[in-house]
């Protein structure tokens with residue numbers, strides 16, 4: 001989608017395909033096309049790219065929605081987007097996290113509790129918060145690794161050419177086989 005959008009709007013992209021946006025989060029020359037979140041290459045006040053974080057996406061989405069409403073109401077455009085950095089949180093183990101929130105640094109269980117509380121609060125609908133909380137508690141208490149991101153070889157990592165060539169070399173029929181990805 002990013003590639004198609006960039007091609008059709010002649011937008012500039014960076015090496016990972018993010019679309020360069022102006023301070024209003026719109027594509028240059030296309031003031032009605034807003035790009036927010038991971039797809040957008042937006043810069044902070046120092047000209048540094050904003051990180052690919054949920055907060056950047058949430059704040060960008062809110063800004064874009066407000067800007068569209070104001071445009072539809074024929075009101076003057078809102079001021080450029082500014083990202084408000086609320087800090088960083090990362091889970092580093094079971095019931096353990098590190099947190100840097102509004103200048104306060106926490107680690108271990110207290111940081112993990114902050115992580116849980118903040119993430120639950122950002123989930124829409126009260127019912128979903130309760131369901132997610134029960135699911136997380138169950139997965140943590142039963143040591144279910146699915147609650148954490150521990151990955152191994154996925155089905156998509158299957159290397160067709162490698163597998164086929166090993167089968168072919170075992171069968172000794174390599175001269176008659178053309179490998180295509």
Ligand SMILES: Cc1cc2nc3c(=O)[nH]c(=O)nc-3n(C[C@H](O)[C@H](O)[C@H](O)COP(=O)(O)OP(=O)(O)OC[C@H]3O[C@@H](n4cnc5c(N)ncnc54)[C@H](O)[C@@H]3O)c2cc1C
Pocket residue numbers: 001036037038039052053054055057089090149
């Ligand atoms: C493993 C991992 C861990 C992360 N951990 C953190 C963290 O701890 N803290 C943090 O702040 N951020 C974290 N992030 C980053 C965070 O998830 C992203 O910055 C955020 O989700 C970006 O939001 P978004 O709305 O731009 O994109 P997404 O959340 O990716 O949403 C894009 C949506 O668009 C859909 N979509 C894609 N193409 C199409 C299409 N052609 N048509 C229709 N729908 C489409 C996708 O299915 C998806 O639902 C993590 C990311 C990853 C991958």
